[in-house]
Amino acid sequence: MSVQGTILVLDGASTNRIMLKVQLTAAWYHVVQGERLQGLGGLLRRARPDLVLTSQALPDGTAADVKRLVMADPDLIDVPVVAIAPQNDRAARLKALADGLDDVLAHPFKDTFLLARVRSLLRTRADTQDLQVGNESQPIGFSEPAPALLTAPKAAHVAVLTQSARAGALWQKALSKTTRHRLSAHTLTNLQGLLSGPIPDAIVMEVNADMSGLNLLADLKSRGTTRRTVLIGVLADDNADLASEALDRGADAICMGGFCADETLLRLENQIARKARVDQMRASLRRGIAESWVDPLTGLYNRRYAMRAMDQILRQSAQSGHGFAVMLADLDHFKAINDKFGHTGGDQVLTEAATRMKQAVGSAGFVARIGGEEFMIGLSDTTQANALRVAKSLCDRFRQSPFDLTDSAASVPVTISIGLISSHPNDPSQSLRPTPLDGLIKSADNALYAAKKAGRNQVRVRPCAA
Template sequence: MSAQGTILVLDGTATNRIMLKVQLTAAWYHVVQGERLQGLAGLLRRSKPDLVLTSQTLPDGTAADVKKLVMANPDLIDVPVVAVAPQNDKAARLKALSDGLDDVLAYPFKDTFLLARVRSLLRTRAETQELQVSSPSDPIGFAEPTAAQIMPAEAARVAILTQSPNTGALWRNALSQQTQYKLSAHTPSNLHGFLLGPVPDAILFEVSACPSGLNLLADLKSRGITRHTVLIGVLEDDNAELASEALDRGADAICLTGFCPEETLLRLENQIARKTRRDQMRASLRRGVVESWVDPLTGLHNRRYAMRAMDQIAYQSAQAGQGLAVMLADLDHFKAINDTFGHSAGDCVLAEAATRMAKVVGSAGFIARVGGEEFMIGLSNTTQTKALELARHLCECIREKSFDLPDTLEPISVTVSIGLITTHPNESSHPPEPVQLEGLIKSADSALYAAKSGGRDQVQQSAA
């Protein structure tokens, strides 16, 4: 497979297929060819295309049938399907877009426009692929069910950006009669205020040959707040060079030959639906990442996070010549709580203990649950005196107030034992010697064992 991507070309006429193949292979795309709907499902499975270019009509079907077959394959659900029309027929273009095709290209088209549109579509495809986990048939989110739509289509925000206020008002009025989108009209002169407001889901902009307009398009695509906003350009003519430039600057779609409310709405619906899916995938990815670092019972960080955090604290402390502390805290007689009152009661104790200790630690460091009833606390830029004082406060916050349990009349007393190890900067070492984290944790664990052996409900220190 070419590094540029695989493109499936479907056309019943051999000369059309050959012409497209020549254009695409010259740009280092891998081209697979087909001529009819029959056998297409198998061809899709074998070739796994990144993009499908299909004639509007095939010997045994239509471009809409091709789209349905592509969508039926879970691995290809985000593969764009583009219809190639024999002429620039507006009615046929609107029909194809209403059938769910991602775009319609009309013969004759220049190589520059074809390749710019292909690059644009493949960029979107690549962005979606980056959000996929190892099983591409599942949405991102670590095999969790598909999330509900983040924003219903009718509630989407669409900003109209034109050179003159009159043009923007005309476009807005025409669209408002056919959609429930939240429409707003702007000009480049009030762009700053526009960007301070709610981030639009899509921006419909007027494409002009003015360099500042194309630069603005690139700027919108590069800004953090509008990077994922759909950008749809409208050209007053069929200037292929200008359309190609707009696509390469970041436009997601282009409407040629002027503003058409019907075509604009179809493109908005298509692009916003794709954006909604990608937004869902990003949100699910963020949830998955957060959940991979968090203990679900206590809401604290987990062991995986703790080890990463301690690595970072150790490195930063060594570079800055500052001390650090590692504590291991273990609830005393926790097994007896589970055996006497049940595991649900034990869970309540863990959650409440975590809340109390997190409040004590505050912004001084981090606290994580690293085992059944064991917690790790890491402190940066600290001294032995400060760390010992905080450790004693941790013991007090558990001891000073009894724990209420479900279905139990009397609260119970709980204590915690803590092992502590602190390090001191070695000013004579240049460059600073890295702290051996594994050794620190072992020392803290030995100190915890000493606290348990010494009667529990206390802090024991280990020599650095």
């Protein structure tokens, strides 16, 4: 049997636990059961659930206590906790949402609605897990600690989307009395104002029995611009089948039984806070990925990036037949600069050298620091003559303008030696066959050695190693 996830069911009544287990195991979920708050910490560590369904009242605690225990474990911080409350008890539902529960289900409920909500919550958690390694609470591949759980941003943009402008105005007015978020109202038949301006952080939308609202949910969730926007559906009645369909179409939460400003605001706070945390994790991951390609001192790319970028240039050249060039550049007598001015002075020279290289190369290629004072420059879609002009221009930039150091009254003369390798796109022997990267770098290194041996402060060219 395929198990889609582990769900922890907590309820003091055995009949309720058994009923939920039957419903969930029929849908191939692994169910773990508990009946009280005592011992829950150990049960959570053993079961590592993907979702917790808990009665709002346990023999020795509440659903809010369960949520706090789950949140106390850094590896479970994104596990949704859903309270099960009595049917038609709106006050209990609002209290659970105010206590920070991820959702509230009114018991008894249809299998279809229960499973739709479970699927929706597990999809949300899976999105968060994609930003983590296994069960660890930190972004992929980086050692910084996990970002703290965030509160909702102070200036979130919430759009109200209704069938009629009158309903939208009433909803907006009711929400504006107590919310800190910016509100805008739109109609379902005219989405231009919603999609043409800044994309909202959340959309509260009316969902009726016709297909227009359901189709719009799916459309918004599939668009690149709105797929991370929080979508909260508001149903006029307690239609469980419609609610199930809305959840499967992409709604992040459902308000049933008509518009209720208090419930809508609580769900907004919950969902926007979750979105804020996931957005920060995603931004942290992107920064980490970017930083993994960058040399922290100079801001240039590092060797890892250079090797992959050069490999891509070679493949593109083989496919297009256009020329390319690679240079290895080395600062002359850098050890003497370090010895005289210390590592602080040496670092300043490296940073200024990086700036001059980027200015010389511009958008024609990449510059990377691949060693202490050694750099790689890759140029795509170029000729040997053009690459040689860039290399000589680079030497001139160093030779003609000495470097200013913070702790030195006099400017420091710095020169650079460059080994250049370029392809010959008109050579039939090189067409449609990538040049081996290792051989290319070895040839560039030999050219650099020749420049050093010839007196430094110059460019030497070697034939491409095909």
